Structure formats: C-alpha cells, structure tokens
Amino acid sequence: MRKTGLAVGVRGKRRKAGPSLAALSLAALSLAALPFVPISACGMDMPPGMKMPGMNMQAGVTSTQVAGNYRIELNVLPPEPFYTAADASARHVKQGMLVTGGATPVEPTDSPPPNHHLIVHAFDRGSHALVDARVTLSFRPVDATGRPTGDSVAVPVVVMQAIGSGPSSTHYGNNVVMGPGVYDVTVTVNGTAATFRIKVS
Numbered sequence: 610m611r612k613t614g615l616a617v618g619v620r621g622k623r624r625k626a627g628p629s630l631a632a633l634s635l636a637a638l639s640l641a642a643l644p645f646v647p648i649s650a651c652g653m654d655m656p657p658g659m660k661m662p663g664m665n666m667q668a669g670v671t672s673t674q675v676a677g678n679y680r681i682e683l684n685v686l687p688p689e690p691f692y693t694a695a696d697a698s699a700r701h702v703k704q705g706m707l708v709t710g711g712a713t714p715v716e717p718t719d720s721p722p723p724n725h726h727l728i729v730h731a732f733d734r735g736s737h738a739l740v741d742a743r744v745t746l747s748f749r750p751v752d753a754t755g756r757p758t759g760d761s762v763a764v765p766v767v768v769m770q771a772i773g774s775g776p777s778s779t780h781y782g783n784n785v786v787m788g789p790g791v792y793d794v795t796v797t798v799n800g801t802a803a804t805f806r807i808k809v810s
C-alpha cells in the first residue's frame with residue numbers, strides 16, 4: 610500500500626509519518642458516533658454489493674453474484690419478526706416479515722435467539738426482474754484461509770415479503786444464529802449454485 614500525503618518531509622526536521630494519536634481517536638469517535646442507518650424492506654434500498662467494513666455490521670451485509678441466469682443478492686440483517694397475513698392485518702403490523710410460503714420461520718423469541726436475518730433476493734440476470742425461485746441456503750464457518758472450521762448449517766427457507774412492500778419485496782431465508790466470523794454461504798436458485806464469502810460481526 611502506498612502512503613500519500615501524510616509523510617511529506619520537511620528537510621532537516623524529521624516529522625513522524627501518520628496521523629497523531631489524537632487524530633486517530635477522533636476518527637474512531639466520529640465513526641462510533643455515526644447514526645445507525647436503518648434499512649427498510651430487507652436491504653432492498655442498499656445498492657448491490659455494498660459493504661460496510663468496520664462499521665455497524667448490524668446495518669447489514671449485502672453481496673451480489675451472477676450465477677447462471679440469475680443475479681443473486683445476499684443480505685445479512687438484524688432478526689425480523691414473522692407474521693401471517695391475518696396476523697399482520699389484525700394487529701396492524703407495519704414492520705416485519707409477511708410469510709407467504711416455505712419452511713417454518715425462526716422467531717426472534719425462539720431459543721437460542723437468532724441474531725441475524727439471512728436472506729436472498731433472486732433476480733433475472735438480464736432483466737433484473739424478480740424471479741419466482743426455489744431457493745436453498747446454507748452456511749459454514751471458515752478460517753482466514755477459507756478452510757471450514759465447522760459443519761454446514763442448512764437454513765430452513767421461508768418465502769416472505771417485507772410487510773407493506775408487496776410481492777416485489779419477495780425474498781427467501783430465515784432468522785439464524787451466526788456468531789462473529791467468516792462464512793461461506795451457499796445459495797441455490799432453481800438449482801443454480803453460488804457461494805458467498807461474508808464476514809459477520
């Protein structure tokens with residue numbers, strides 16, 4: 610890596626390269642003071658491929674891959690509550706997941722409590738239209754060299770929409786327990802596989 614700007618020498622009067630300690634802690638402070646960025650509708654508002662390393666990872670991880678005929682977007686978000694359509698309307702729920710099919714949801718109140726909402730959106734590669742997909746999803750912890758450090762965990766895939774956002778918000782996945790670390794997440798969309806390496810905090 611090339612250092613720029615910081616170590617411009619003054620001849621005969623050596624200056625230390627790099628920002629001062631005070632500047633560093635100021636930088637850390639301003640990072641810590643950044644407001645939490647809410648993400649609506651399961652990350653639909655985040656540009657594909659956007660990552661926020663070193664920042665509040667609760668704000669989400671988004672990663673996109675093209676595989677076969679599909680563009681697959683993976684999101685790691687905070688856990689979400691699930692509702693049936695009847696539940697949601699009876700209780701006037703404005704935020705959360707509307708279950709439209711698939712496996713049994715893992716509720717935020719389940720034990721052990723899930724700490725992430727691991728989901729995929731599936732789009733047509735060319736038109737970027739949402740596709741109706743049969744999705745499988747699993748994750749496996751890996752070390753820095755990519756070697757697996759634990760078993761692969763299959764995620765029971767719920768088909769859901771973000772409440773209030775309609776069918777265009779359809780996505781697949783569930784609440785999961787994922788400790789901090791690096792994972793290989795394997796997704797299949799109608800039999801087409803993609804593996805994402807992501808860092809979860």
Ligand SMILES: [Cu+2]
Nearest residue numbers: 651706728769
């Ligand atoms: Cu969701």
